Amino acid sequence: MMNQIPRISISLLIIGVLLVTSSLLSGCGPAEEPVKEAKKAPPKKSQPVVKLMTIDELMEEMQIDDRVYVPEEDAPVTNQGRRGVLTFFDSWATGDHETVLSMLGPADAAELQSMVDEGQWASATGDRIDAVYVTTGSSAQGGRCVLAIYEVGQLSQPQLWNYREQGDGMLFESVATPPAMMGRLTGDDLISAWWDVLAKEKLAWDQPDANLNDLIIDDDSQSLASGGGSKKRSPGGGGSKKRTPGGR
Numbered sequence: 001m002m003n004q005i006p007r008i009s010i011s012l013l014i015i016g017v018l019l020v021t022s023s024l025l026s027g028c029g030p031a032e033e034p035v036k037e038a039k040k041a042p043p044k045k046s047q048p049v050v051k052l053m054t055i056d057e058l059m060e061e062m063q064i065d066d067r068v069y070v071p072e073e074d075a076p077v078t079n080q081g082r083r084g085v086l087t088f089f090d091s092w093a094t095g096d097h098e099t100v101l102s103m104l105g106p107a108d109a110a111e112l113q114s115m116v117d118e119g120q121w122a123s124a125t126g127d128r129i130d131a132v133y134v135t136t137g138s139s140a141q142g143g144r145c146v147l148a149i150y151e152v153g154q155l156s157q158p159q160l161w162n163y164r165e166q167g168d169g170m171l172f173e174s175v176a177t178p179p180a181m182m183g184r185l186t187g188d189d190l191i192s193a194w195w196d197v198l199a200k201e202k203l204a205w206d207q208p209d210a211n212l213n214d215l216i217i218d219d220d221s222q223s224l225a226s227g228g229g230s231k232k233r234s235p236g237g238g239g240s241k242k243r244t245p246g247g248r
Helices: 004-026 055-062 079-094 097-102 106-117 120-124 190-206
Strands: 131-138 144-152 155-166 169-174
Touching: 055 079, 079 097, 079 131, 079 144, 079 155, 079 169, 097 106, 106 120, 106 169, 131 190, 144 190, 155 190
Parallel strands: none
Antiparallel strands: 131 144, 144 155, 155 169
């Protein structure tokens, strides 16, 4: 009996150790990783508001010739557009054909180069121009256009241009100018009137000559109907060459 007591004690001790060990093991499972908070995306920086410069401010900054008139309410709605329009027509007033050439499409550039080579540019621009009145609006295709009325002595010569911003600059493309156009522009919106005249002219061009006598288009008491021959009328009264300031 005396030998059993230590055995019982040892057995109890072993059981106690096992229980403690089991308890410890049950509490040593994989620790739960702390939940990481989702990183908040940094707030997007708002684009800085670009101040639209007034025409007067740009005229002074760019040293635009004071013969160029662009009313604030009729000016392009972007700084790039305003700079482009001022640069383009200032170059007409000062006779800077190189700047004008750099802002024209291929067809107009080729025609202008011919004018320069023949001496027509020098005789129709620069000091010959007394004033250039400029207004912008919408084209028939929904783009942007600008109407310039060149005052040369007693003559007012209008020219309409489509334009668009291209890179950091501007591209201008001339619009057809029917004969006696200045006298045919009426109303408060001369740009819309220009497109209306072209639309009426197109009706005449599209008609066979046999039907022209029946096509009467009233435009300042002028009839666009004409007869004789089978050749259809072309824009500008039979020529593709566009008119330029000074009637050249």
